[in-house]
Amino acid sequence: MRHGEGGLRERKKLQTRAALADAALRLALEKGPDQVTVEEIAEAADVSVRTFFNYFPHKEYAILARNPEHLERALERMRTAPAEESPLTTMWFIVNDVLRDLESDGQLSRRGELIMSSPSLLYQLMLSSLDDERQLTAALAERMGEPAGSVRPALIVSTAGAACRVVMELHKSAPDRPIRDLLDEAFHLLAQGIDAAFGPDHQKKGTS
């Protein structure tokens, strides 16, 4: 009577979820992510609109179909990295992992193009990334032995994310350099400092 992994119910749920995600991505690529409707996606996956929302809280989530393994892998990488590996180096590996989905042969993948072309997709990605960011920051602070509200871990995680985003935008505007070249340059700048001449304190005192 009992089935192997999870039973018929569980298997059907996974199938439905996959069907919705597939349909969403396909139709978003065909029609544009802001043009395709939830009704079209649900119909293509052979479920009702109401059921769609049992699976995904927002239309964009179905299109993005973020793989929860990404965050898991990132947190795992954070925990198991060699002790001598510096924090930003770990973030570099994590970001490169994320880029697998967004880049292909130095160019934006179709999925990457899709995300960079739609404010609502970018929104949902950025919002959910904020949550990931908080978890990564907590894991990094723990690894660095710093208290939870420290500036440096939060800054490393958030600026690594900002660098990734900026690099993709730069590449979209002017695709003459591979994305990974741009990313390496950005990470090296972050590592060594983006402005050795920074100095509002001295200047401020001079003017007051």
Next chain:
Amino acid sequence: MRHGEGGLRERKKLQTRAALADAALRLALEKGPDQVTVEEIAEAADVSVRTFFNYFPHKEYAILARNPEHLERALERMRTAPAEESPLTTMWFIVNDVLRDLESDGQLSRRGELIMSSPSLLYQLMLSSLDDERQLTAALAERMGEPAGSVRPALIVSTAGAACRVVMELHKSAPDRPIRDLLDEAFHLLAQGIDAAFGPDHQKKGTS
């Protein structure tokens, strides 16, 4: 027959816009930004819902009521800063200007609290900030004499923004240090480098 500044039409438009923005902020603070409806805001400002959308493309825009002068001041600062002032120092002054709205006596202002408490407000702010960011990046690249698609100007602007956001989040979670202290620490880290030991190249070669 002619009136002074802009005529009756222009004056009424400004008044309506201000009334909508005032009502939006007041009601958002009273009821919560995600709870207040456009109908309530329009009614409080004595106009129709349809008219509301003649003024603001999204509900959040009315609540945020971003002052276009902020970007103008920032771009002006970028153009007129002393030649010897470094790029990140300029961004520091710009971010401190923005913080006037979000912080008061080292604590988050009510407006700052509002923004940090609502994903949809944060979204609209982040999205519109992306547009500002692009303009600031272009202005900074020009000032630095770098081509439009360069990594460093984009990185300076985007990481300054990320630092501002992160600092506010850190403060919200643990309000024991003034916001400006946190911000100064973040900017100094960015300036001098967040990770001197960064080195995936060396490590990568060692493992391959």
Next chain:
DNA sequence: GGACAAACTTGCACCCACTGCAAACAATTA
């Protein structure tokens, strides 16, 4: 000052993302 044009407001119908509720249906358990 009246006629006319331009600009703005408003009402209306509609679209679409999303939610709560309960009946119907399918899978699982006793």
Next chain:
DNA sequence: TAATTGTTTGCAGTGGGTGCAAGTTTGTCC
């Protein structure tokens, strides 16, 4: 096999937002 549990679905509704056209207000010209 009947009872229980979990899932789907239909339905009504909310609220943000859009296009269109009629009504109203302001500005211009004679």
